[in-house]
Amino acid sequence: xxxxxxxxxxxxxxxxxxxxIIAFSVSAFIGVFVILLAVYCFIDFKSISPQESGIFxxxxxxxxxKVSTLNxxxxxxxxxxxxxxxxxxxxDFFTDIAQFTSSRFHIHMYTDNESMPLRTDxxxxxxxxxxxxxxxxxxxxxxxxxxxxxxxxxxxxSLYNFGFAPSQGLPQLSKDLIRKITFNIRITGKGKxxxxxxxIVDFSQRINTVLVPENFLKWANGEFGTxxxxxxxxLIVESKNIADSQIFEYISLNNFQINDNSLVNSKLxxxxxxxISIVAxxxxxxxILAILxxxxxxxxxxxxxxxxxxxxxxxxxxxxxxxxPYNIISFISLIIIISxxxxxxxxxxxxxxxxxxxxxxxxxxxxYIPIVISIGLYIGIIGFNYISLRRTLQxxxx
Amino acid sequence: MSDSILESxxxxxxxxxxxxxxxxxxxxxxxxxTSLVHILFGIRNDFTGTILFDDTDISSFRNHDxxxxxxxxxxxxxxxxxxxPELNISENIAIKNKLxxxxxxxxxxxxxxxxxxxxxxHKNAGILSFGQRQRLAIIRALCQPFDFxxxxxxxxxxxxxxxxxxxxxxxEELQKRNASAIIxxxxxxxxxxxxxxxxx
Numbered sequence: 001x002x003x004x005x006x007x008x009x010x011x012x013x014x015x016x017x018x019x020x021i022i023a024f025s026v027s028a029f030i031g032v033f034v035i036l037l038a039v040y041c042f043i044d045f046k047s048i049s050p051q052e053s054g055i056f057x058x059x060x061x062x063x064x065x066k067v068s069t070l071n072x073x074x075x076x077x078x079x080x081x082x083x084x085x086x087x088x089x090x091x092d093f094f095t096d097i098a099q100f101t102s103s104r105f106h107i108h109m110y111t112d113n114e115s116m117p118l119r120t121d122x123x124x125x126x127x128x129x130x131x132x133x134x135x136x137x138x139x140x141x142x143x144x145x146x147x148x149x150x151x152x153x154x155x156x157x158s159l160y161n162f163g164f165a166p167s168q169g170l171p172q173l174s175k176d177l178i179r180k181i182t183f184n185i186r187i188t189g190k191g192k193x194x195x196x197x198x199x200i201v202d203f204s205q206r207i208n209t210v211l212v213p214e215n216f217l218k219w220a221n222g223e224f225g226t227x228x229x230x231x232x233x234x235l236i237v238e239s240k241n242i243a244d245s246q247i248f249e250y251i252s253l254n255n256f257q258i259n260d261n262s263l264v265n266s267k268l269x270x271x272x273x274x275x276i277s278i279v280a281x282x283x284x285x286x287x288i289l290a291i292l293x294x295x296x297x298x299x300x301x302x303x304x305x306x307x308x309x310x311x312x313x314x315x316x317x318x319x320x321x322x323x324x325p326y327n328i329i330s331f332i333s334l335i336i337i338i339s340x341x342x343x344x345x346x347x348x349x350x351x352x353x354x355x356x357x358x359x360x361x362x363x364x365x366x367x368y369i370p371i372v373i374s375i376g377l378y379i380g381i382i383g384f385n386y387i388s389l390r391r392t393l394q395x396x397x398x
Numbered sequence: 399m400s401d402s403i404l405e406s407x408x409x410x411x412x413x414x415x416x417x418x419x420x421x422x423x424x425x426x427x428x429x430x431x432t433s434l435v436h437i438l439f440g441i442r443n444d445f446t447g448t449i450l451f452d453d454t455d456i457s458s459f460r461n462h463d464x465x466x467x468x469x470x471x472x473x474x475x476x477x478x479x480x481x482x483p484e485l486n487i488s489e490n491i492a493i494k495n496k497l498x499x500x501x502x503x504x505x506x507x508x509x510x511x512x513x514x515x516x517x518x519x520h521k522n523a524g525i526l527s528f529g530q531r532q533r534l535a536i537i538r539a540l541c542q543p544f545d546f547x548x549x550x551x552x553x554x555x556x557x558x559x560x561x562x563x564x565x566x567x568x569x570e571e572l573q574k575r576n577a578s579a580i581i582x583x584x585x586x587x588x589x590x591x592x593x594x595x596x597x598x
Contacts, residue, residue, distance in 0.1 A: 007493035014484045311480040316469030
């Protein structure tokens with residue numbers, strides 16, 4: 001093929017402006033690199049504690065009422081009444097709202113292990129399962145089941161490991177070890193007593209309570225509960241944009257309060273999401289400009305060599321044959337540019353991950369996503385380039 | 399309508415070019431010789447009337463049809479020659495012959511030699527004299543199969559001897575292919591005994 005078109009190559013070579021090709025290559029490289037790096041960052045943030053990052057699902061916060069001295073003195077719990085719940089539900093910026101259900105019976109938790117004699121009185125709460133990002137086969141309870149999965153707040157472990165354990169001469173516990181411990185749960189109420197086995201399946205940063213599956217608590221409240229239906233003291237509210245200033249305004253006007261930690265997380269994830277989107281858009285713009293630069297540069301070359309191209313065409317060459325050198329140039333330079341940018345983005349991302357791994361555990365990220373996106377970009381650009389060149393040639397020589 | 403058009407053997411007439419002939423189309427400058435050649439070669443379509451290749455109307459041809467017609471059925475020597483100044487004589491011929499694989503290297507060398515261009519083979523076409531370039535363009539046009547070859551004032555810068563050589567080669571090549579030539583020129587010239595003169 002190369003020998004057949006050697007002469008056409010020679011003509012193209014003497015007419016092409018390699019400076020323009022280099023300018024295209026550099027700018028396309030930067031553009032594709034930025035896009036791919038943004039893709040990598042997106043995957044990174046997704047893999048950092050996926051159940052709580054909040055980046056990829058509708059966000060939620062936990063709100064409660066402020067506990068005043070009056071509440072304490074009057075022994076009146078700071079709970080939401082029906083009117084307040086109705087009012088919250090009617091706000092546009094909240095997409096959904098759910099109540100916390102508390103246990104209304106006595107719970108005692110203890111271990112059989114003599115080297116780790118733990119025992120404590122406890123309470124349970126529950127929220128609808130959709131807020132718990134757990135494998136449904138783990139986060140489940142059915143009537144008759146003796147085993148209960150539990151989620152505890154992450155700061156309970158810190159409290160135990162750095163406060164309680166050293167002071168009592170008890171061993172510190174890793175998360176993995178805690179997951180392996182089976183606890184006994186003694187439930188007492190309505191003159192009945194029952195013992196269950198419980199296992200901690202996860203740790204929560206955002207919902208600061210001891211969670212059990214909704215099914216279990218509903219059943220247990222009926223079985224052992226006092227029969228009272230107190231108003232909920234905490235609500236979970238969902239919003240498309242939890243950093244919306246209207247929400248803060250509404251919360252403070254009504255004398256409610258937000259779980260601060262989750263707010264920081266949400267705000268952070270919102271800004272991260274925004275930043276990643278902006279970076280990706282900039283990458284896309286740079287890439288589009290680079291492609292236009294290449295096309296414009298080819299267009300100038302074709303226009304400048306109108307007579308030569310016509311003479312080649314009149315010899316009996318097809319349009320495809322005439323454009324072959326230009327297509328090969330873009331084909332090869334794009335392969336180099338995109339694979340280079342992919343490697344560069346991967347290396348950069350490895351450095352970022354190395355740095356991040358000191359703070360948060362990160363799973364190995366799936367490499368196929370950036371590769372698939374690279375191939376997509378490649379096919380898209382080549383296709384666009386091919387069609388544009390054919391059109392340009394058609395206009396020029398006919 | 400001007401008298402010259404009314405007296406033309408071609409414009410406003412039904413005319414058929416057949417195989418195995420040499421047609422000479424004679425007309426003064428600026429009267430449409432090049433336009434006719436371009437129309438027959440599919441470059442211009444600003445005409446009224448119908449042109450048929452065998453029984454097919456050429457207005458129905460698409461780009462790829464023209465590519466294959468120009469590769470195998472109609473060859474051309476443009477008045478402006480259409481050579482590539484950045485390529486040397488061998489390359490200017492090779493670009494066509496590699497497309498058609500019609501002539502062997504031997505045959506090409508023989509043609510270059512016969513036309514007196516062998517000492518310039520490696521010179522770029524851009525620095526050759528117009529006469530030398532005309533001979534090069536003729537050789538290149540012969541490196542393909544064809545039924546018709548269009549030559550637009552091909553000998554305008556050639557002396558009598560070179561014209562005779564080129565004409566001799568052309569006649570031989572026509573015979574090999576059983577093909578016809580349509581040659582335009584400013585004046586009536588007797589190239590061969592077998593020629594049909596048409597006034598444009």
